[in-house]
Amino acid sequence: MKRVYNFSAGPAVLPEAVLKEAADEMLDFAGSGMSVMEMSHRSKIYDEIIKEAESNLRRLAGIPAEYKVLFLQGGANLQFAMVPMNLMKNKKAAYIITGEWAKKAWQEGQIYGEAVVVASSADDNFSYIPDCQDLAIPADADYLHYCENNTIYGTKFWQMPNGKGKPLVVDMSSCFLSEPLDITKYGLIYAGAQKNFGPAGVVTVIIREDLIPEVCLPGTPTMMRYKTHADAASLYNTPPAYSIYICGKVFTWLLAQGGLGAMKEKNEKKAGVIYNYLDKSTLFKGNVRRSDRSLMNVCFGSGNTALDERFVNEAKAAGFDNLKGYRTVGGMRASIYNAMPIAGVEKLVDFMEGFEKKIKG
Numbered sequence: 001m002k003r004v005y006n007f008s009a010g011p012a013v014l015p016e017a018v019l020k021e022a023a024d025e026m027l028d029f030a031g032s033g034m035s036v037m038e039m040s041h042r043s044k045i046y047d048e049i050i051k052e053a054e055s056n057l058r059r060l061a062g063i064p065a066e067y068k069v070l071f072l073q074g075g076a077n078l079q080f081a082m083v084p085m086n087l088m089k090n091k092k093a094a095y096i097i098t099g100e101w102a103k104k105a106w107q108e109g110q111i112y113g114e115a116v117v118v119a120s121s122a123d124d125n126f127s128y129i130p131d132c133q134d135l136a137i138p139a140d141a142d143y144l145h146y147c148e149n150n151t152i153y154g155t156k157f158w159q160m161p162n163g164k165g166k167p168l169v170v171d172m173s174s175c176f177l178s179e180p181l182d183i184t185k186y187g188l189i190y191a192g193a194q195k196n197f198g199p200a201g202v203v204t205v206i207i208r209e210d211l212i213p214e215v216c217l218p219g220t221p222t223m224m225r226y227k228t229h230a231d232a233a234s235l236y237n238t239p240p241a242y243s244i245y246i247c248g249k250v251f252t253w254l255l256a257q258g259g260l261g262a263m264k265e266k267n268e269k270k271a272g273v274i275y276n277y278l279d280k281s282t283l284f285k286g287n288v289r290r291s292d293r294s295l296m297n298v299c300f301g302s303g304n305t306a307l308d309e310r311f312v313n314e315a316k317a318a319g320f321d322n323l324k325g326y327r328t329v330g331g332m333r334a335s336i337y338n339a340m341p342i343a344g345v346e347k348l349v350d351f352m353e354g355f356e357k358k359i360k361g
């Protein structure tokens with residue numbers, strides 16, 4: 001068996017230790033005589049799995065008691081709709097557009113009310129984060145929505161937008177648990193697991209209790225009310241049980257790594273290795289404004305489509321997989337989430353240097 005260095009943006013690399021443990025437990029979880037995939041989500045043994053996952057996540061991210069943690073389905077995309085259905089009481093909300101996902105969230109918001117764009121970096125193909133310290137947020141807006149880390153373009157908000165007192169609703173799909181965060185600054189955080197903390201099939205929602213409405217917009221299905229899932233501790237219907245179990249293992253792994261402070265240090269180091277090389281390369285160039293660079297998704301290119309394609313193919317043959325950039329961006333993207341070891345990044349840069357030498361002489 002040979003595992004590659006997997007730079008996929010998502011579903012993405014998981015810690016090898018987690019995968020091995022899951023493999024060991026596949027046929028017989030903790031003496032139950034069955035796999036976690038085969039057990040009732042109402043059983044005592046599964047109840048312990050989901051409760052432990054939640055309590056470890058609370059410890060890891062410092063989630064206060066007045067916030068609910070929900071493990072839901074439908075991905076971040078369903079949150080684009082669930083957020084307005086639950087929170088858009090005044091039928092108005094403010095949106096910052098810094099990439100494809102932020103735009104999709106805004107488009108979905110328009111189905112339910114007035115979704116007002118208060119800032120955008122569309123004018124330069126989302127290669128930067130606009131200044132969001134003095135936005136014209138409508139006084140009756142129910143929330144301010146933004147996407148903290150733009151997976152496709154490789155930018156990140158290093159300074160929180162000033163929400164002017166409105167609840168901040170944040171898509172953290174591709175950066176959640178990559179660094180410490182102060183939950184109390186947010187109204188609602190959502191993140192699909194398949195980028196940085198688990199397999200596809202589960203999206204984690206952290207919501208301040210007082211934002212969970214008794215009544216949603218008319219027509220909101222039972223399954224799309226936060227209250228339904230909060231009241232049932234994410235067990236209203238059959239949850240993505242196996243995915244939650246793997247997420248739980250990742251939370252335990254992150255705690256053992258030293259928590260989010262330690263992850264931030266590692267992630268800065270990893271991103272630094274690539275960005276430092278890009279800054280001195282005469283072949284490759286980073287795509288985005290330096291001050292807005294993501295630690296998770298590093299986007300770069302040579303400016304020559306054919307050469308980029310050749311690089312992606314040669315890299316794949318050398319064991320560096322999934323480096324092709326998103327189709328609207330082109331070039332390359334190296335996603336280097338928590339589970340990507342530093343060796344993967346160092347070896348990738350060695351390979352890039354070799355490629356550059358070959359091309360430039």
Ligand SMILES: *Cc1c(COP(=O)(O)O)cnc(C)c1O
Pocket residue numbers: 010074075076077078101147149150151171172173174192195
């Ligand atoms: C991947 C991604 C999404 C979409 O997630 P799905 O689980 O496919 O719905 C949304 N937002 C961000 C920031 C992402 O990276």
